[in-house]
Amino acid sequence: MTPTTSLKREPAAQAAPSAFRAWVYLIRLSIQRQARAHMMIWIALGLLAFTLFIVALNTQAGRWSMSYWRYPRRVGPTFEQHMLVLENAAALPWSPGGGEVYAAITASFRSYLEHASGFFVFSTWIVFGLFTTFLMPLWSLSFATEALGREREARNLLWVLTRPLSRPAIYLAKYLSILPWCLLLNVGGFALLCLAGGTPGRRAFVVYWPAILWGTLAFCALFHLMSAVLRRPAMVALLYSFFLETIMGNLPGYSKRLSISFYTRCLMFDRAHDFGMRPERPWIYLPVSGPTAYLYLAGFTAACLLVGIIVFSRREYLESAVA
Amino acid sequence: MPDLLESADPGRRSSTLASSVVNGPLSVKEEVSTDGGQATTDEAVLYFENVSKWYGPVIGVNQVTLELRPGITGLVGANGAGKSTLLRLAAGQLRPDLGSVQVCGREAASAAAKHRLGYCPELDIFYEEMSGRRFVETMARLQGFSASAARCRTEQTLELVGMADRANRRIAGYSKGMRQRIKLAQALIHDPPLLILDEPLSGIDPIGRRESIELFLKLAEAGKCLLVSSHELEELEKLTDHVAIMAYGRIAAVGPLVRIRDLLDNHPLSILVASDQNRKLAMALLDLEEVVGVEIEGDDRLKVLARQPRRFFQKLADLVLEEHVELRHLETLDDSTHAILGYLLGAGK
Amino acid sequence: MSSSLLHYREWQGQYHRPIWAVLPICRGALAMLLRRRLFWALYAFGLLLFLMFFFGTVLLDWLESQVPAAPVQVGNFKTDPDRIVKLVRQGLRVLNGSQDTFAVFFTYQGTMVMVMLALTGAVLVGNDFTHRSLAFYLAKPMSRWHYIAGKCLAVGVVVNLLTTVPAVLLFFQHASGDINYLTDPDFFRDGSGRGPAGLPLLAGILGFGLVLTVFLSILLVAAASWLRRTMPLIMLWSTLFLFFRLLAAILVDGLRYDPRWRLIDLWNDLCLVGFTFLGFEEGAMPLPLPQPQMFEAAIVLGGLCLSCLTYLSLRTRAVEVVR
Numbered sequence: 002m003t004p005t006t007s008l009k010r011e012p013a014a015q016a017a018p019s020a021f022r023a024w025v026y027l028i029r030l031s032i033q034r035q036a037r038a039h040m041m042i043w044i045a046l047g048l049l050a051f052t053l054f055i056v057a058l059n060t061q062a063g064r065w066s067m068s069y070w071r072y073p074r075r076v077g078p079t080f081e082q083h084m085l086v087l088e089n090a091a092a093l094p095w096s097p098g099g100g101e102v103y104a105a106i107t108a109s110f111r112s113y114l115e116h117a118s119g120f121f122v123f124s125t126w127i128v129f130g131l132f133t134t135f136l137m138p139l140w141s142l143s144f145a146t147e148a149l150g151r152e153r154e155a156r157n158l159l160w161v162l163t164r165p166l167s168r169p170a171i172y173l174a175k176y177l178s179i180l181p182w183c184l185l186l187n188v189g190g191f192a193l194l195c196l197a198g199g200t201p202g203r204r205a206f207v208v209y210w211p212a213i214l215w216g217t218l219a220f221c222a223l224f225h226l227m228s229a230v231l232r233r234p235a236m237v238a239l240l241y242s243f244f245l246e247t248i249m250g251n252l253p254g255y256s257k258r259l260s261i262s263f264y265t266r267c268l269m270f271d272r273a274h275d276f277g278m279r280p281e282r283p284w285i286y287l288p289v290s291g292p293t294a295y296l297y298l299a300g301f302t303a304a305c306l307l308v309g310i311i312v313f314s315r316r317e318y319l320e321s322a323v324a
Numbered sequence: 325m326p327d328l329l330e331s332a333d334p335g336r337r338s339s340t341l342a343s344s345v346v347n348g349p350l351s352v353k354e355e356v357s358t359d360g361g362q363a364t365t366d367e368a369v370l371y372f373e374n375v376s377k378w379y380g381p382v383i384g385v386n387q388v389t390l391e392l393r394p395g396i397t398g399l400v401g402a403n404g405a406g407k408s409t410l411l412r413l414a415a416g417q418l419r420p421d422l423g424s425v426q427v428c429g430r431e432a433a434s435a436a437a438k439h440r441l442g443y444c445p446e447l448d449i450f451y452e453e454m455s456g457r458r459f460v461e462t463m464a465r466l467q468g469f470s471a472s473a474a475r476c477r478t479e480q481t482l483e484l485v486g487m488a489d490r491a492n493r494r495i496a497g498y499s500k501g502m503r504q505r506i507k508l509a510q511a512l513i514h515d516p517p518l519l520i521l522d523e524p525l526s527g528i529d530p531i532g533r534r535e536s537i538e539l540f541l542k543l544a545e546a547g548k549c550l551l552v553s554s555h556e557l558e559e560l561e562k563l564t565d566h567v568a569i570m571a572y573g574r575i576a577a578v579g580p581l582v583r584i585r586d587l588l589d590n591h592p593l594s595i596l597v598a599s600d601q602n603r604k605l606a607m608a609l610l611d612l613e614e615v616v617g618v619e620i621e622g623d624d625r626l627k628v629l630a631r632q633p634r635r636f637f638q639k640l641a642d643l644v645l646e647e648h649v650e651l652r653h654l655e656t657l658d659d660s661t662h663a664i665l666g667y668l669l670g671a672g673k
Numbered sequence: 674m675s676s677s678l679l680h681y682r683e684w685q686g687q688y689h690r691p692i693w694a695v696l697p698i699c700r701g702a703l704a705m706l707l708r709r710r711l712f713w714a715l716y717a718f719g720l721l722l723f724l725m726f727f728f729g730t731v732l733l734d735w736l737e738s739q740v741p742a743a744p745v746q747v748g749n750f751k752t753d754p755d756r757i758v759k760l761v762r763q764g765l766r767v768l769n770g771s772q773d774t775f776a777v778f779f780t781y782q783g784t785m786v787m788v789m790l791a792l793t794g795a796v797l798v799g800n801d802f803t804h805r806s807l808a809f810y811l812a813k814p815m816s817r818w819h820y821i822a823g824k825c826l827a828v829g830v831v832v833n834l835l836t837t838v839p840a841v842l843l844f845f846q847h848a849s850g851d852i853n854y855l856t857d858p859d860f861f862r863d864g865s866g867r868g869p870a871g872l873p874l875l876a877g878i879l880g881f882g883l884v885l886t887v888f889l890s891i892l893l894v895a896a897a898s899w900l901r902r903t904m905p906l907i908m909l910w911s912t913l914f915l916f917f918r919l920l921a922a923i924l925v926d927g928l929r930y931d932p933r934w935r936l937i938d939l940w941n942d943l944c945l946v947g948f949t950f951l952g953f954e955e956g957a958m959p960l961p962l963p964q965p966q967m968f969e970a971a972i973v974l975g976g977l978c979l980s981c982l983t984y985l986s987l988r989t990r991a992v993e994v995v996r
Contacts, residue, residue, distance in 0.1 A: 018468030018514065020435065026465040037453060040905040048912060055920065059928060069929040075962065079929075126927040135916050143904055154903070156449050160510075162417060163445075164466040165438035233711055235907050236792050240715065243915055244784055317418050319379075 024170050027161065031148060031178030038151065041143055048136065049190045053197050056127060060199040065119035084111060119201035120276050124269075127198065128205055132191060133216065133265055138242035140186040141217055145224035146234040148175040149313075153232070158318055168314035176225050176306060180218075187217040208273045215298040216265035222305035223261065229313045253285050261301065268294040367429065369393055369518045369549035370414055375423035377409055384409035386573035387423075392551060394517075396544045398560035399553040401570030407553045408446060410570065411522045414551060415443035427518055439467075442511030446522040446553075448503060450495045456506045457482060457491035463510040481509045486535060500527030508536070512543075519543065521552045525559055537563050557581075589632040592616055597626045597640075598653035605649050612639050625653070691815040698810065698823025702797045703830060715792060716834070719785040723839035726778060729768045730846060736761065762865070770847030770854060771866030772951040775840050775878055776959050779885075779947060783940040786835050786885075787914040790893050791907045793831050798824055798897035799906060817989035821894055828890035837882030844875055868952040880950030885943060888974050895981035898988055914940055925963070932963035939977075942970035 036042065059065060068081040078086075087107050095103055152158040161171055191213050195206035223241075227234040249260045257263045270279055271291030280286035289297070372390040376383065385406045401407045412418040413425050416433035427437040450459055457478060464474035482488040485505040495506065504524060511519055521540075525533050540563055544550055554560050560567055561581065568578040577584045599605045606618045606626050614636040617629040630636040644651050706712050740754035762769065767777050801807045810820050848855040860870030868874070892913075900906045921938035924930040935941050941960065945967045948958045955967055 016470050016473040018439070019470075020468055022470065023466050023468035030462060030466070034451070038904070040900055040902065041908060044905055044908040044912070048908075048916065052920075055924075064928050071929070122927070126923040130923050130927065131916075131919050135911075135919055139908065139911060139916075143908055147904055151904075156447065157451060159417070159445060159447060159449075160451070160463065161466065163415060163438060163443045164463070165435040165468065166466070167435050233792070233903070235903050236711055236715070236788070239791060239907055239911065240718070240788050243911065244718070244788060247784070 018165070020165065020170075023164060023166055024174055027164075027166060027171065027174040028178050031175055032181055034151075035144060035147065035178065035182050038147060041147065045140055045143065045186055048139075049186070049193065052131065052136065053193055056194050056202070057197040060197060060202070065123050065198060065201045066114055067118040067122060068114055080114060084114060116200075117276070119199075120204050120273075121278065123198050123201040123205055124209075124273060124276075124278055127194065127202075128209055128269070129266065132194065132213075133262060133269070135243075136190065137187050137213065137216060137265075138220060138246070138262070140190070141183050141220035142224045142235065142238040142242055144179050144182045144186070145221040146228045146238050148179045148225060149228040150234045153228070153318060162318065169310040172225075172229065172310050172313040173306070176222065176309075179221055179225065183217050183221050184214070188213055204276075208276070209269050212265050212268035212272065212294075215268065215295065215302075216261060218302045219261045219264075219298045219305070222302040222309070226305045226309040226312070229309050229316070255287065257287075258289070261298070264289070264294040264297045264301075267291070268298070367393075368426075369428055370551065371426045372410075372413070373423050373426070375413060375420040375425055377413060377418060378421050383573050385413065385420075388573075388575050389423075390568065390575060390578070392518075392549050394544070394547050394549045396540060396550040396552060396564035396566065398557075398564050398567040399551060399570060400555060400557050400560060400567055401553075401576075402555060405570040406573040407555075407570050408522055409573075411443075411520050411551065411553055414518075414520050415441060415445075417443075439514065440516050441518040441520060442514065442516040444504075444507045444511040444519070444521045444524055446526075448500070450503070450506070452494070452496040454495055455492050456487055456495055456498065456502070456509075459495060459506060460491070460509045460513060464513045467514045469514075477513055478509075481512050484512065485509045485539065501529055501532040504528055504536070505532075508539075517548055519548055519550045521550060523553055523555075525554065533559075589634075592629050592631055593633045593636075594657040595628045595630060595636075596621075596653065596655040596657055597628055597651070598624050599626075599644075600650040600652065601647075602626055604647065605643075608643050608647055608649075609640075612636065612643075614639065627657075688814075691819055694813060694815040694819045695823040695826060698820060699826040699830070702824060702827035705800070706793060706796050706827070706831070709792075709796065711792065712789075712796075715785070715789050719782065719789060719835045720839065722778065722781050722785070723843070726768060726774065726843055727846060729765065730770070730843075730850075733762060733765060733768055734850060766866065769861075769866040770844070771861055771870070772868030772874065772877065772948075772953060773866065773959060774843065775874070775881070775951055776944070776948055776953065778840055778843065779836060779881055780940075780944055780959070782836050783914065786832060786889070787910060787940075789831060789835060790828070790889060791903075791910045793828055794893045794897035794906050794910065795903035797827055798894055799901045799903060802898065802901040821985055821989065824894050825890035828893050829886040832886050832889050833882055836885055837878065840878045840882070841875070844878060873952065877951040881947035884947050884950070884974075888943060888978060891978050891981045891985075895984050895988075898985065922961070926961065933965045933969065936965050936969055936973045939974075942973050945970040946974060 068079060068084075070080050071077045072080065072083065084107075087110065091100070091104055091107060149158065152161070162168075166174075188210060191210065192206055195202035198205065224234065224238045227238050227241075231237055246260045246262050249257045250262060251257075266280075267288045268291055270288055271294065280288055368391045370390075370392040372388050375385055375388045377385040388410065399407050399410065409418065413420055414427070414432060416425075416427075416431075416437055419433055425432040428440045430437040430440065432441075451462070454462065460482060461474050461478040464477050465471070467474075469477060479488065482491050485508050487502065487505045487509060490502060491506075495503065498506070504527060508521070508524060511521070524540075525536055528536060540550055540552065544564075552560065552563060557567070565581045566579065567581055567584070569576045569584070577587070597605065602620065602624065606620060609615050609618050609626070609628055612630075614630045614632045615628060616631060619627040619629075621627050643649070737758050740758055746752075767773055801810070807820075811817065851860075854860050854870050856871055858869045858871040858873050861867055869877070893910075896909055897906055900909060917937045918940060921935045921941065924934040925932055941964075944960060945958065945964065948960075949955075949967050953959075956962075956964075958964065
């Protein structure tokens with residue numbers, strides 16, 4: 002029995018259906034439907050705009066340097082004041098050779114303070130302190146758990162499941178549909194923040210973008226898997242991102258190697274090694290090499306996708322059926 | 325509605341079908357055609373082979389074997405009888421724990437089977453922000469049609485379901501009837517040989533119902549196999565005389581309604597009765613020709629074995645009034661038969 | 674069928690005043706929340722810290738009971754067990770039952786309270802809007818403020834289940850070890866701890882709980898009735914309690930801005946106000962220094978509460994609330 006025997010279809014309508022075409026359309030439809038989450042997008046953009054504003058203000062004020070740091074901590078003069086003292090001391094009657102050496106040392110301090118310390122400050126506070134700790138996981142989880150989670154919550158996943166697309170194809174299409182949003186926010190947003198950060202920011206982007214990219218892929222794969230398995234994936238993703246990752250990240254030993262952030266950071270430390278960036282206490286942090294981190298993030302992404310495909314293929318989504 | 329249907333065999337009526345079931349109290353193995361003809365195809369469009377489905381400890385569908393060929397089959401049963409589970413199994417949305425479900429020889433959950441079935445779920449949820457036209461077109465695109473083919477099919481199908489002139493409005497603003505038509509349109513968009521319709525007439529106004537019934541009849545005339553669920557037998561009787569009655573997860577009876585009614589009349593029914601004057605009632609009952617036996621159970625109950633239950637219950641009511649007996653308990657002991665009876669007597673609504 | 678056959682009869686008793694509707698609304702909301710496994714999983718996580726404090730104290734007491742009274746000599750090494758216990762107690766003074774114990778407990782519970790309230794808001798308030806069940810409440814003879822009060826009460830119960838109730842249990846655990854802890858406000862005069870003990874400390878714990886209850890319940894109900902869906906609520910909630918915390922730390926600790934920037938960290942504000950109830954003096958609180966003044970934090974919290982109440986007032990007047 003052929004499907005096209007009963008309706009008088011015009012010739013244009015009689016073209017044979019193609020599974021690949023349906024799959025590509027599903028990706029397109031899913032991307033469009035993600036755009037329907039207005040509130041979520043506005044909050045994400047609001048966060049980005051606010052962070053950009055703060056970064057730009059600091060760039061304008063020239064705060065990306067250690068000049069404002071104090072020694073002794075909190076109570077002593079700023080590094081800039083120390084530098085002025087050092088520079089004023091150059092006026093003392095040094096011996097001819099000693100004076101030149103002193104001037105060279107002072108100039109190197111000044112150079113580090115004005116040019117190189119900015120990268121350290123920007124990386125520590127904006128890249129590590131804010132972006133990889135909060136913005137990247139939040140943006141990833143919000144879009145990645147919504148691809149399937151939103152349809153499960155709205156109970157309209159059924160419409161996709163009744164079409165002649167295999168479950169693995171649907172799962173992959175949904176994953177691919179979240180990537181433009183997550184990459185746009187994570188990599189694009191990171192690029193904007195770095196641009197707003199001036200010279201240290203631009204340098205940070207060149208150094209860190211591969212880590213952001215791979216971290217995004219891994220986070221998205223994990224949260225997408227959660228949305229296939231759990232009814233309320235957002236809560237568990239939230240718990241994972243801001244509770245378990247923090248706990249695991251701070252535990253001594255090897256348990257932190259289960260965390261995505263750990264490998265993302267290791268990749269960052271590896272690429273920024275030449276700029277003096279390293280974990281605060283490497284003997285406790287026990288970082289892995291860059292290639293190992295790449296391998297782990299890629300493997301983790303692939304494993305999550307594979308498990309997700311298996312789970313999604315076997316599961317019955319009863320909420321789509323309950324009237 | 326405009327007639328876009330092209331019948332594969334215009335002379336064949338919608339109730340031409342073949343069906344068999346091996347379980348339930350009223351098991352029938354038959355091949356029936358109300359116009360006296362035979363089913364024209366050997367291949368079963370939908371085939372359940374000894375299918376069981378559990379939801380945890382609760383059984384949804386229990387050892388169902390059912391075979392459907394072109395024509396309309398009504399599926400009736402009380403809420404919770406297992407109708408929707410059976411339809412979801414047929415649509416590949418659920419997988420059987422035991423047995424198999426095949427659509428045109430393909431596993432129901434496979435993509436190949438979904439090319440051959442159109443599912444109109446009971447669930448009243450859409451992509452609400454879309455217009456009806458956009459929704460149907462989206463479903464056509466997800467079916468794998470090119471943009472131009474999808475557009476073309478959408479227009480034709482919307483015309484078929486009578487929504488062509490109203491399909492540009494957002495679905496969120498549609499009435500229940502319009503939503504049902506859009507659901508039907510998405511199921512028809514790829515001309516599947518099998519249509520699974522879960523409560524397709526619920527919430528539709530009388531005119532809309534008539535139009536929908538006409539459409540279903542035409543689709544059946546065109547050689548399609550329709551499995552239509554409803555909890556109202558009256559409604560289904562307008563559509564087909566071939567029904568499957570579900571009770572407690574089983575197909576309790578299947579076949580033409582007339583045959584089921586005949587079988588039910590000849591099937592002795594056990595009824596437990598309690599009254600204030602059991603012996604007097606027992607003697608009076610034995611005078612009824614429908615009663616084939618009465619057994620006194622203890623001091624306060626009677627177990628009555630009766631044929632032709634509809635007539636029996638009518639006479640029992642008269643008897644109670646005439647003899648001034650106070651009836652304290654009346655219970656049908658055979659659950660499945662009771663369920664069928666409920667439907668046939670109109671109490672199952 | 675006549676109504677008599679249905680055994681229908683009119684209500685013969687007295688109707689309660691509408692204010693009593695708050696209780697069933699709260700009860701219904703809590704029942705909805707408590708039947709979710711995810712709630713109990715999160716609650717179990719939330720209790721980890723309490724268990725740590727509880728069993729830490731038990732272990733310390735057990736250790737004290739196990740050491741011999743006489744000095745111990747191993748070879749030439751002679752030590753006084755009492756001194757060792759004192760040293761351990763000094764190291765683990767956070768378990769001594771003083772104001773520090775409860776300050777640390779409340780501070781650390783912040784993350785779990787944040788995660789739990791994100792779930793609570795979505796379930797208790799968001800669901801009513803998403804599933805349009807608000808109309809059922811508003812069809813009853815009560816005002817919208819009663820609905821809001823009922824929901825706030827339910828949120829308050831959740832907050833207290835995570836914070837005040839475990840803290841009170843810890844208090845009574847210490848009281849059960851030494852009755853003077855309960856009766857003598859100067860229990861720590863020997864220097865084993867600081868701040869008051871006894872009823873002033875208990876009142877401080879309850880006061881802190883009250884601050885948390887009032888502020889968080891009003892903020893959450895306002896946020897949930899604005900955003901309705903789970904994901905935007907999670908994004909906003911984590912922005913308020915995580916993003917701003919990180920940002921405040923970056924601005925004050927990293928970029929050495931004015932300590933008033935810490936006011937954007939709402940949990941820090943709550944701690945500043947709550948610690949005052951526990952008897953801390955400004956500058957001596959277990960919070961990262963420098964800190965803004967307590968009254969500034971109180972103004973921020975009060976202002977936010979007023980803004981939320983104003984929003985709720987406007988929101989409940991809007992027609993779409995009964996959509």
